[in-house]
Amino acid sequence: MAEKMTGAEMVIQALTDQGVEHIFGYPGGAALPIYDAMFQQDFVKHILVRHEQGATHMAEGYARSTGKPGVVLVTSGPGATNAVTGLTDALLDSIPLVCITAQVPTTLIGTDAFQECDTVGITRSCTKHNYLVKSIEDLPRILHEAFLIATTGRPGPVVIDIPKDIQFAVGEYFRPEAETLRHQSYRPQVDGDLAAIETAIDLMLKAERPIFYTGGGVINAGPEASENLRELAELTGFPVTSTLMGLGAFPASNPQWMGMLGMHGTYEANMAMHDCDVMINIGARFDDRITGRIDAFSPNSTKIHVDIDPASINKVVQVHVPIIGDCNRVLEEMIRIWRSRTNAPRTEAIAGWWTQIQKWRDVGSLNFKNSDTVIKPQWAIQRLYEATRKQSKEVFITTEVGQHQMWAAQHFHFDQPNHWMTSGGLGTMGYGLPAAVGVQVAHPDALVIDIAGEASVQMTMQELSTAVQYRLPVKIFILNNERMGMVRQWQDLLHGSRYAHSYSESLPDFVKLAEAYGAKGIKCDTPAELDAAIAAMLDYDGPVLFDVLVEKDENCLPMIPSGKPHNEIILPDTANIGDIIDEKGRQLV
């Protein structure tokens, strides 16, 4: 039934109707009517951030860890432009966000009014869809349509730009029926083509060197998709690898798990991708960090690709069996059809393949030389992982971007989906701390840890203040190498070790910084003291900034250098990475 209310009230009512309990935002002139409407209710709880980029990453962490859309509210002009990085991040990693931006009154649009910017113009290419609301009559439909678009098909960020006069205007609020929304031009295909799925199963039944290559799409398809992936892996007996975004969909503790693939993936995963005869890509998109050199990518395999986004099919790699559909639905069908054909996994037929895989595993590509004088970053993550396993709490990990991110992916192991949040597609330094705050908002009793680098964490450090304000006990575990380690590594690899601006000349005292924010600071630089320091961090009931001083010049290995195929991966015992890439490879990076 329609009800009369202002535009600002409609925003809050629509959020309530969508079941949105938390939004992340920052007020400003153009957004005040919405803030006023929010003040007069208590269903929707607002988390006041310190920078709008923080709000977007919090919403991403919230969304990724719950499967629900993350909601952001910012003001016009600088509020909207500050949100752009997070929107782009969400677009690249397919995270459902609804971002409400306030706009100057309609009559002032285009006049270069105070705090005016062309929000829909600026965000057009970094959102799945966006709207400028020009009339109060359109507002209820747009609000609900935005949620539909953000959460269905391939998820992504949606912006609703609402001018201040529309927030004040009075109109009829209604909640449209889902079927009446965008049925004409927006119809994501969720059911995979049956004939294509049968062809895929035929190929899988004949495979001798198969591999499942899974991605973030499995996580986006919901927890059942992860369950079904496990079941299909068990039915078939095939090895499973995953992209950075897909970690946790398949349990790292399962013997069929090969570790992550790609530029810093394990030797066994990359070699198996290169040598396989049937590749079953489920919800991954052949990103360039995965494929390496396209013309040398898995040269002899028949490729099956399941993706909900038709534009992802044949975009980078030509596949033999494309299946457009929701990963979960397709996995269900695959299981059903596989079962109708056979009751046994292909253990015997692929025994040789597993023998080969074991040889690759024996190389120990994640090994590193430990030290008893200096903390090795990989070891610090292993110790953190062991310590968290003893906790009764649910554990969520976020990361910043750099070497520490890759080490976290390699050495922290995930057995469940939605417990690993990282900026994969955009690689946004500054993602991890606010994302951790967002996760903690959604899971107040969980243990939420941001595995950070000292450079990245300074990009959104101010959100520690948000964590303190809302008593969110996030733990920021900084692997402090006093370097932009990943940049330094590439400079060693490609630029004759000329370290142009890749080190931190003046770092804050992180312990004092934590204390200044009202959080706890811990510092550790001795291997023998690390376990106790980690325990102190985990025991503290409040936000902690933990400064772990680690080996400064450790390289993140294994690594597939640019210009090289998967089987020319650099392994950890390589002494000098600077000699590995030839002239041609240097140009390609």
Added chain:
Amino acid sequence: MNAHLQPTGSAYFLTQETQLSERHTLSVLVDNEPGILARVVGLFSARGFNIESLTVSETEHDKRLSRITVVVIATPKVLVQIKAQLERLVPVHRVHDLTAEGAYLERELALIKVNGTGDHRAETLRLADAFRAQIVDATVESFVFEVTGKPSKIDSFIALMQPLGLVEVVRTGLAAINRGPEGM
């Protein structure tokens, strides 16, 4: 030679393009809502696709639908991407690759201004007649012709007018429709 003194190829793994480019005419049915053209054009520029010709107008007023006819030159692989990316835009209903889907008609309209006196004027009129160009404006020293037809016909007419006093040309861009009883 120092690697850093060489032109950096690109940030990523580039492979040589082996497919040949083709010219294709796409017909795109969209909601006629604000910003739709910016979305379509923005998609082309963001993804590095080239537009040869673009024509837009509302075609079904009650349903607020517009038809965009866009001509692109791209490899078969990129053409598939263009179509998929266009279909991904929320207000896009359907995309048809007319060139790939069978026989279709293409028409364009041009207004062409030619100045001339004496013999040139007579020759201009004779050619205009041969091309069925309509005179839509005339003064003692100038004509404006309206020509419709395939782009190639308009190209030829313009080439012929060049030495006879061609002043300027405006063209609508292509309108295209498939042959036969089937609608889009």
